[in-house]
Amino acid sequence: MNKTVNQKAWFLVLPVLILVAFSAVIPLMTVVNYSVQDTFGNNQFFWAGLEWFEEMLHDDRMWNALKRQLLFSGIILAIEIPLGIFVALNMPKSGFWSSFCLVLMSLPLLIPWNVVGTIWQIFGRVDIGLLGYVLDKLGIDYNYTQDTLDAWITIIVMDVWHWTSLVALLAFAGLKSIPDAYYQAAKIDQASRWKVFRYIELPKMMGVLMIAILLRFMDSFMIYTEPFVVTGGGPGNATTLLSIDLVKMALGQFDLGPAAAFSLMYFLVILLISWVFYTVMVNLDKKGM
Amino acid sequence: MTLELKGVSKVVEGQTHIHPTDLTLEKGTMNVLLGPTTAGKTSLMRLMAGLDVPNSGQILWQGEDVTGQRVQDRKVAMVYQQFINYPSMSVYDNIASPIKLMGVSAKEIDTRVRETAEMMKLTPMLDRKPLELSGGQQQRCALARALVKNAGLVLLDEPLANLDYKLREELRQEIPKIFEASGSIFVYATTEPEEALLLGGNVATLWEGRITQFGPTPRVYRQPVDATTARVFSDPPMNFLAVSKTGDRLMFGDGQSTPALGKLAELPDGRYTAGFRPNHLEIMSGGTQAMKFTAKLQVTELTGSETFVHLDHHGERWVGLIHGVHDLTLGADLDVWLDARHVYIFGEDGALVAPAAYALAA
Structure with missing residues (x-):
């Protein structure tokens, strides 16, 4: 079969190419x-290789x-996914x-x-925060600025509070799409x-759960703002997750070379884990699991 | 084995879905619930199954009152318009699922699953997942799940509606044979008169939550008790025209008249409604008993070997089904003929007064 080559198609792809080029x-x-490369300021660069x-x-x-980071993402996925499904299952199906x-x-x-981050930072303070107080x-000794476990519990509870509803909403959408006849058949x-x-x-929820897991994994693996505001990575380095560490390295210490190498590997790790998940x-989906 | 409904009704949020209904279904029979969408077919089935509890009346199973009994405790199986199978289980496990919970031995489960699969032509697909099957096979799987249980009552709610034409034909032919062998009571809901005729057995015509007639299918078709039944059991619906009888003649609105023969001659004078099926309208001059009408042609639909003509006869909308493809002018007056033997006469209240002569002869 003869294919007609039409080079005009390139013009149609061009806008996207330009957009992706500048944005990514x-x-x-x-x-x-x-x-x-290595740099000592003044825009002077030296080749550093690998x-x-x-x-x-x-x-x-x-x-x-x-x-x-892996521990953090693992824990929040282990809590948010089942909890989100549980919430979705118990939500009213219709009406007000x-x-x-x-x-x-x-x-x-x-x-x-x-x-x-600010809400939880204040919420957890012993002097003025409702929870801490x-x-x-x-009589519970709780202080997220000094105790590693307390700091971890705080940022995990915060993340669960912030994001479980996303999982619940997605799971709810999945549940809503199941025809009533399935439930009748099961009853019979x-x-x-x-x-x-x-x-x-x-x-029947597997499709949306897959999206929920992927989204929650990628987001939690890149999390920066909330734990940074609450603990600043402390106490010590106890809650210094990947992106917090990266920012410290790049902007705090101005180690641009190592930080760049770090970010590229960070990026590859996310890509790899997401690909495995997917x-x-x-x-599983193909098997109808 | 009988299923008896005694004065069963269902009201949901002030709306009557089922008016008080009496119906007795016998063992080993095929019973078709025929009616348009929202006529109450599904509501009635849900009541029969025990998925819903009636607001009034009793449901008897083998003479025993099962009205309040939950669906779990009844011997019921149901097949839906959607292909309902457990997505994560193989076809084998799907078919086995209803009997696994009944405490049947593993060996018997295996024999019954394989028998049913063989009957439904699913043997080569036993290891597959439902989503890897075609629509027809998925519905076969759902049917197999309903049959394997040997439930006394099998409810089929428009099971073939989501299948394409070819598969529908194929399954339609198989279903009566399969059912004959099983000895259960089958209830089959459909919107298509043609399907009811093909399946045979009994038919109950439904209209706005009431059963208008119940009886052997050909009988209901030939001798509908009223105009509503006739309308439901005809696709396109039966055509109607006002007539009045004076002396020995039937007068039609347009000044035409025909001698009132046979039973019609015995009718008292008065106003009636005449009805005839679309396939009895002809555009060629018929025999001596044929009456000629002139109506405006509004729409024609070609279906290959047949033509549907939509006519306006002095404000009455008629549909005719005529053989062959015809070159007709839209908007023009068209002469059509109707054999008097094909005319049903209904009273003003809609009840059948005299069936068509051909139907009595058959």
Whole structure:
């Protein structure tokens, strides 16, 4: 078969190419540029090759931040996904209370991230914060600025508060799309509540849950604002997650080369983990799991 | 085995979905619920299944009152318009799922699943997931799930409506055979008169929450008790025209008259409604008993070997189904013929006064 070559098509792709170039490719290339050079200011650059990458790979600092990051993302996924599904299952399916719940749950999602951080920063303070004060009065020794565990609990609870509703809303959308006939069929089959969940609701929600998991993973893995506002990465380095560490390195210490190498590896890790998630879940989906 | 509805009704939020209804269905019969959308077919089925509790009346199963009994405790199976299967289970597990919970031995489960799958032509697909099947196969799987249980009552709610034409034809032919073998009571809801005729058995015509007639399908078709039943059991719906009888003649609105023969001759004088099926309208001059009408042609629809003509006869809208493809001018007056033997006469209240002569002869 003869194909007609039409070069005009390039003009149609051009706007997108330009947009992507300025929004993603050029900034990314700047980072690549930094990552293979050393600078002492004055716009003087020296070729460094892969030195920064090697240095970062052998640096405990990045590995520790990565471990903390994986722990953080793991914990919040383990809490938010089941909790979100649980909330969605128990939401009213229609009527006034359904809309009420939807509005109520979108509220945390509408609050700017640094405001969320500020809210929790104040909320948890022992002197003026409601939570901190009550815990203190109950005789519980709680102080997120000094105790590592308290700091972790605070940022995790904050993230759960902020983002569980996203999972719940997505899961709710998935649940709503299940025709009533499925539930009737299950009733007729005498299926238990658990079986209805396992064999009807879960498989039917898989598509949106996949999106929820991906979104929550990527967002939590890049989280910066909220924990930074609450703990500033402390106490010590206890809550210094990847992006906080990166900002410290790039803007605090002005180590542009290592920071650039760090960001590129950071980016690749996110890409890799997201790809793994996606592949696993698409396969599950195909099997109708 | 019988299912009896005694004065069963259903009211939802002030709206009557089912008016008090009496109906008795016998073992091993195929019962078609025929009616347009929102006539109450699904509502009636939900009551039969026990998915809904009636507001009044009783439901008897083998003479025993099961009115308040939950669906879980009844021997019911249901198939829906959507293809309802468990998405994460294989076809085998799907078919096995209704009997797994009934405490049947593993060996018997296996035999019954394989038998049913064979009957529904699903044997080569047993290991697949429902989503890997075609629409027709998915519905076969759902049917197999309903049959494997040996439920005394199998409810099918427009099971073929979502299938394409070819698959529908194929399953329609198989279904009566499969059902004959099983001995359960089958209830089959459909909007299509043609489907009801193909399935045979009994038919209950539904209109606005009431059963207008229940009986053997051909009988209901030939001798509908009233104009509503006739309208429901005809696609396109039956055509009507006002007539009046004076002496030994039937007078039509446009000044035409025809001698009132047979049973019609015995009718008292007065106003009646005449009805005839679309396929009895002809555009060629018929026999000696044919009456000629002149009507305005509004729309024609070609369906290949047949033509639907939509006519305006002095404000009465008629549809005719005529053989062959014709070159007709829209908006022009068209002469049509109607054999008097094909005319049903209904009283002013809609009740059948005299069935068409051809229907009595058959």
